[in-house]
Every structure is written in C-alpha cells, then in structure tokens.
Amino acid sequence: GTLLVAKSLNEVDATLLLLRTLLLVTGLATVVGTLLGGWAIAARVLYPLAEMAKTARSITATTAHGTRIGNLSQRARRPGGRDEMAQVVDTFNEMLTDLERATQAQRRFVGDASHELRAPLTTIQGNLAFLQHRVDELPREEVRIMLADAHAETLRLAQLVEELLLLARADASIDQSSAMSEKEFSTGNALRPQPVELDHTVLQLVRQFRGRLSIEDAKLEVGHVEPVRVQGDEESIRRILLILLDNALKYTPMNEADRIGRVVVSVERREQEGVLQVRDTGIGIDPDDLPHIFDRFYRADRARSRQGTGLGLSIARALVEQFGGRITAESTPGQGSAFTVWLPLA
Template sequence: MSLRLRLALLYTAQLTAALVIFSFLLYWVFRWSYVNQVDANLRSVAWDVAKGAPLTWNLPTLRSLAGRSTFILVRSTQGVVTQSSDFGTFPLPAEARAGKATLTFERDAYGEPYRLYSLPVYVGDTPTYWIQVAQPLQLLEQVLRRLRPLLTAAAVAFALITGAVSWLLAGRAMRPIQRVAEAAEAIGESADLGLRVPYKGPQDEVGRLVHTFNGMLDQLQDLYGRLGAAVDAQKRFVADASHELRTPLTIIRGNIDYLERAGTLDPEALADMKSEAARMSQLLEELLAMARADAGQKPELEPLALGLLVRDVCNKAQALPHQVEFRLELPEALDRVMVLGHAEWLRRALLILLDNAFKYTSSGSVTVRAGRQGDGVVLQVIDTGQGIAPEDLPRIFDRFYRADRARSRGGTGLGLAIASWVAGMHGGRLTAESKLREGSTFSLWLPVYRPGEQRPNS
C-alpha cells in the first residue's frame, strides 16, 4: 500500500468518524430536545389539573386543559375518576404509586408511542389520586425514522467526497517527496551527484525534507570529490613510491653488476650503493610513518619540556649539511613551557623543517625562533633561501609533491607531509609563508599543556 493511499485513507477515516460522531450527537440532541419540550408541557398540564379540587375534576374542565394532542386521566385507589377522552388507560408506574412524580415512555394498545407523566396527589400524608398526562410521540418517531437514512446517506457521500479530496491533497502533498524519490532514482541510475530536487514551496516539513536531501547531496558530492582526489593522490603516491624505490634499487643493482664484472671493490661504487641504500631506508621509514598515519595510529603523548626538546634538536641539526649561518632565538621562558606530545615525533618534525631549510638555502641564514601565541607556543624555522612559488605553496604538504626547482635537490617529497601530520597529531598546526628569492617561514603551533588538563589527539 502506497504512502499516498495510506494518507488518503487516514484522512478519510478521521473525517468520516468525526461526521458519524456529529450525526450521532445531532440525532440524540434533537430527540432529547423534543422529548424535553414534551416533558415540560406534560408537567405544566398536570399541575394545572392538580390545582383544582377533586370535585372540579369533571369532563369539561379536563377538556379545556388538554390540548389537541394531550390526554388527561385522573385515577384514584378505587379506579379511574375521569379522563379527557376515551383512548384507554395507561398503567400506573410503581414509583408513582409510591408517591413520586414519574416520566415514562409507554405504548397504547395499537403500539403507538406516548410520553406519560404520572403526578400523585396527596390527601393528608397519603397519595390518593394520580393525574396522568400523555402525549403521543408519533411525529418524533416519524422524523427520526426519516432522519436516520438521511444521516447515513450523508455520511457515505461525505466519506466518498472526503476520500477523493484526500487522495488529491495527499498526492499534492506527496509530490515534493515523489520528486525526491525520482531524484534519488535518477542519481542512482546516472551516478550524477550534481542533480538537485527543485522546490519553491514553504519551508514546512516537506520543504525541510527537500532542503535536507539537497544538503545531503551537497555533502555527498563534496565527499565523493574528496574521495576521488584521495584516490588520485593514492595512485600518485603508489606511482611516486614505486619510482622513488626503483631509482636507488636500479643504482644498487647496476653497481653490483659492475663489481661482479670488475672482480674488485670500487670505493666509488660502494659509496653510491651505501648512499642509495641509506636513501631507500629513509624512504621506507617515511612510507611506514605515513602508513601509520593513514591507519589512524596515535602514539601515547606525555608532558614534555618544549625548550629542552628544541635545544636538543637544534644541537643535532648542527651536524646536518649546511653552508649558511644557523641562529637560535629561543627565550628562556620556553624552558618552562610544557606541551603534551611525543618526543621522538616532535624531534623528527623539527629536523624535517631544519633539513629543508638548509637544503634550499644557499646563502644567508636559517633561524629558529619561538614565542607564545594565544593558548599555545609557536616554533618558527625561517630561512633566506630560494622561496616557494605561489602556485606550489598550497600543495607543499601533499605527499610526494615537489616543486620543479626542488626535484634536483633529491628528497622523497614526504618530509613536510609527515611534519604536518605530526602537528595535527599533537592538536597543533603547521603553516608556511614564502616569497620567491626571499625565503620561507614554517610555523609549528602547539597547544600549551597545563597539569590536570587533558587534550585529545587531533
């Protein structure tokens, strides 16, 4: 059963039930109102008869009090005293015989309905006479008999009309939802996430549904776009990794073949093999680091004295090949700054930044500077090297990305990607600013750790 049909049936059932209840109430309110008027008239006539003494209860008097459709009968313990017309007697209810005025529904000998009011008249403390006033209810029964099929027919006609209208309204209300379903089917068939559901109606539940659906498509389109970019990056990653590994392996194999043919150990060939093996070892280590990052592995972090760690890294960096001045501008206050981190990974990230700075700076200086920034501390590696082109700057943290000018310098293209991952792993960030032929500044911001404060890994 379709949702449209269920809605139409629900609307029809609710409105039809409301009409049936209304018809039932109308039927019984009309009947109650009519009977209530009859009861008021019967009481009035009975009390008018009761005002006269028993000696005045004669036929002319009763006929003057009785209307065209009202019949009066006076009875005593001995039997009927008098009556307005000879239409037969009604039974005396037990409650009236006990002395209580009573209203009852009766039928005469022909089965015609009457409303009967029995009023006891006391002589002393004992009910001695009873005045009974009756009025026929044939007219009421005729009206109700005709009203019942009319109300039934009206309910049936209303149900049919309501069903048709509900079907149309449900179809109109379901039209935007139908468009959403059609759009979903079209997207599933064409795999085109650029399709959207057109909607110009009010921002009601359906409008919110369409808006949410279109928003979900925007997110899916963005997600698939990023997923496609990630797949492309992964393909490039595999291709570049294969190329980077193939080069040192080719050199090593070539030197081994040369040594086999020469039958002697050539120092130059051995040096090449050692260099390429070291390069391949570094590449494999960096590939392993990125694989761990992709797997979501997060090393255990602990409070570290940042100043001591930076100074230790800078001392080790002195041994890196460089031909420029190396400056340290580290304030003493840095020794009292604590960060929640992993010492080995932070050392590797800083060494990557320093190695890059030395590698691409042929003159001038490389400076390490530190200072507070907001709720954290920022470490800057500033060089006066060749700089980075504006078109390359947004991609320098991508894996295996190397600008054309940098390719001649060697390297794997993974260093800055690893450094950026290390920054994120510590809840920080790594940014770069650069100008061609003026130098570059890499800024590593880390949040300051305070005892008792827990910072989740980013």
C-alpha cells in the same frame, strides 16, 4: 369507539435514505480526500529521501563483473524551501562533495606513490639484472658503483615507505572516531596528546642537530626561546622540527651574494598557543609554489635537483594537525622563508 390516526412514512423514509446517502458520499469523499492528501503530503515529504536513495544507488552502481561505474559528482535534487528535509538534502550533498574530494585526493596519492615507488625499483632491478648477466665481464670498480647505486635506491625506497606509513598513521589519528583510530587507540599505537615542554624539546634537538652539520652548511642559530608547554607528542614535535630544519638547511647556501646563510629557531607563547618558528635566509619559494608546498609529493621546480621524496612538509602538517595545531609558511624569493608551527597550550 376507536379513533385511528394514520400518516404515510414514505416522506420520512425518503428523508432517511437521503441522509444515509449524504453520509455515505460525504464519508467516502472524506476518506478519498484524506488518502489523496496524505499521499500528496507523503510524496512531497518522501521525495527528497527518494532522490537521495536514487543518487546513492547511482553512485554505487556496478557492472555485472563488479566494476564500479558510479559517478561521485552526482547530487540529489534539492526541494524548495528551508525546511528540515531541505537541510537533510543539503547535508547529504555536502557529504558527497567531501567524499568526492577525498576520493580524488586518494587517487592522486596512490598514483603519485606508485610513481615514486616505481622509480627506485626500476633502478634496482636494472642494475641487478645487468650484474646478473655480465658481472664476470665488468671491472670491479664498475660493479661496486652499480651496487652502491642499488643500495642508495634501496635506502630511498625504505625512507619513502616509512614516510608513507607515517602519513597514513597521522591521517588516521586526525579523526579519532574512525575505525582505524579506535583500533590504534585500543592497541596503544595512536599518538595520544600530552603536555610537552616545547622549549626544552627544541633546544635539545638543536644541540643534537648541530653535530650533524658540516662547514659547508648554513649557520644554525637559536633565537628567542621562552618556556612554553604545549599539547602534543614529544617524538612528533621532534620529527616536525627535523623536517623543517632539513628543509631550511637544504635550501640555504652557506654563502651567497656576500650573505652568510643562517637558520634561526625560536619558541614563544602567543595568547593560547605555543609557537615554533624556523626562519632561514635561503633561496625562498616562488609565490606560485607557496600554496602547494604542503601537498604530498609536490616539489617546486627549483627543488627537483635536490634529494627528497616530496613528503616532508606533508608529514609535518599531518603531525601538527592531529594535535589541533596548524602550520604556515611565508617566503620571499631570494631572501628566505619562515615556517611557523602553532600548537595549543597544555
């Protein structure tokens, strides 16, 4: 005989269907959750980058005619926390701050340079135009005076252009990684630091400088000088000292209030630096002017009556800084000033 055992599979099919449904729903939920979570995480991570890109686009925005309308004062919004992205945004904003300062300084420099260049050109142009139309009517002596004025302004203009070029070269040499510095180094035009006998260079220049002095100038003296070898460039160090000596003698009267005007140059070694100091007994510098004396084209009220371009101390500072040195100034009005140059030892 045959025994047949049968059982309905409906319950099993229902269970399998439920299981498949659960797996499908769970899988879809997992995928959707993963996508949403990934999108949220990516949005949070990329948000600072998007803000930085938005800020950069806003800064570099231009009109249809190519006129730049961006504002360098804008900053990217910083995310909360102290993670890497927050640090990236902070660095980006610091870069924008430095760029804004550099741009403002450049604009001021260009404006000041344009003004300084325009003044002698106006004098030259006016004198020559006047002579062109009335040279036959003027006395010979007046013609000579006008030509002498034009010649003096031409020399002043040439000096100003030379100093502007020197400042540009010094600025480029401070950052040797810039494209301009690389080109200068490849062509041999950059100032390469090398060992310089500071005491020998200073004594030699002081001897030469004394030959230029007249009886109306203050007394130029050599103070304490010790052998010091520094890292720099001999021609640059000579120019720095020339600027400081010119400044000191210009503002130090020969005799004033029963005092003999004196300018004293000294050289010594202090720890890991060579120190060059020029001290005078001149008119001094007002405390309000002292923080600005190394600014380009800056001239204190008492200095405006004297000849000069207002670039000398700026050039001295730029030359010192390109060799990793520094220059400081101390002054007491009515008693004198002291300029100190610090250069790394070779």
